[in-house]
Amino acid sequence: MTPITMVEGRRISLSNLDKVIHPETGFTKGEVLHYYATVAKYLLPHIQDRPVSFLRYPDGPEGQQFFTKNPPPGTPEWVKTAPVPRSDDPSAEQIVVSDLPSLMWAANLVVEFHVPQWTAGSPGIANRLILDLDPGAPATVVECCAAAVWLRERLAADGLRACAKTSGSKGLHLSVPLEPVPSEQVSAYAKALAQEAERALPDLVVHRMAKALRPGKVFVDHSQNAAAKTTAAPYTLRARSRPTVSAPVSWSEVEGCRSPADLVFLADDILPRIERDGDLSAVLLDPADAHRLPGARP
Template sequence: MASPRISLSVPGPDGDREIGISNPDRVLWPDSGITKRELAEYFITVAGPFLAANGDRPVSLERFPDGVAGESFFSKNPPKGAPDFVEAVTVTYNSGRRHPQIVLTEIAAAVWAVQMNTIVFHPWASLAGDSDHPVELRIDLDPQPGTGFAEVIAAAHGLREVLIEAGLEPWVKTSGNRGLHVFCPIEPTHEFLDVRHAVIAAARELERRMPEQVTTHWWKEERGERIFVDFNQANRDRTMAGAYSPRALAGATVSMPVRWDTLDTVDPAAFTVRTVPEILAADGDAWRGFLDAPGRIDTLLEWWQRDLDDGLGELPFPPEFPKMPGEPPRVQPSRARKPDAP
């Protein structure tokens, strides 16, 4: 039997808003028993850090009508009937199509999204006021079979050194799963393709220094037991779970910002919808001030050009992207047509 609808009082810049939550006792995470109401209350509790990391940006909502054990789908534009405090901005996608995308400007919008069965929030790397120019350089460190979190940590420390040498300040968070996300605040002076090239330059430099530990190979059959440095997360309209966003995984884990001096002892499974509010209250926001001192990607772009001059070219784009200039063939090496033998 469905639980009765409730109303939650949500603080905001214009005073409290009353947000209705239907079926508040519906369990979203069966393994932990976390309900829809608990998730809504989680966002109210972590409102400040969550909005600092995800607010004022185009954001995609990953919605789970039947909880994490069921099917999911993405919402990008505000649905009909969305309240007026759920804002939107028109963005350009890789196809050239333009469309409104949701923007969170107060935590009531996130609570409303929970009412719409949202569990994971996927923000763009750019702000709503200038969606074409990222304010973040993002790198996803993705463990491959045969590697674990200890190997991801080692790769993250190596990547940090590379980025610092390039004049940037790296920040790190758990992915909420097995990987790590390394972000750098940057001045919004370059379009997404330039930022992608900067990420590739950093990834290649890390690969040179840690060839047995990390790889930039796009095709899984070529990666081996190494950490994949996912450069394609830097593309336009390619997003990952935002900081403090829950993940649709059995443990109700959260993508959690952490400090570099604690990274070696981090347990990603310890950051959950139920534990993160207490951790924040005790330790504060590890990403506080993230955008205060943005850097520039000039040095990384110089490295990109250096590699081009040395014969290293463009890398593959995701399959849903249009064919891009200089891109190698989109066919995995084992299926590529071999030249006729002499």
């Protein structure tokens, strides 16, 4: 029998709690749910006003993985959705994870949480900029950190304050809170910035996705600023053999990174980090911290 749990007055069916999801450490589905319950206070503000896309991996990282934007069959009526017009479906809607019951219902599906750079009420109007630094072997997150420091200073020269988090995989994400601006303007700025980084650091950075260009270098992926794209949310678990997390990090950690292991954080690491440092991505949440994108037009 599938156990029923009450979460803030909502009945949620939780299934297969003993199933191993992250095989390298034996991390079970029950532990996945426990992780999300313990970090909900910090994760929810980063996703609760954004339509989420799910990367589902119900049988672990070695099983089938599939990306879904539409509300899955069986979505409870109390889970919020928001209209997200798409070229293939003008009436499309997506889930908005707005509270703890919705988070635990979604976590029971075993998902990564991915969100766009805009909020549910303003499709295509971004309020953050994202740069995804992706290393091409033999480069690692160590090289990503070197590129990130250069990008931080270049952004600062334009009056933009960046914060960093691990991707939870191989790379690093830089995010900047913005005053709302059309996504295409953010995309253009981010592409120009990536091109400038490649000119300044030709032995370290590439701005194009072609795999032939990437060995030993850091691909500065600017494309996730497009309105249709999404990025792994802060504090989401990733579909890896270990329960790695897309974890906010300090700039001192970025500057001090000497080994890929320095910036690998597992589920059990996250709450102690938050208790010590607070939410290192909190700058993304306060409109008072938002910056005007250089050259932005209404």
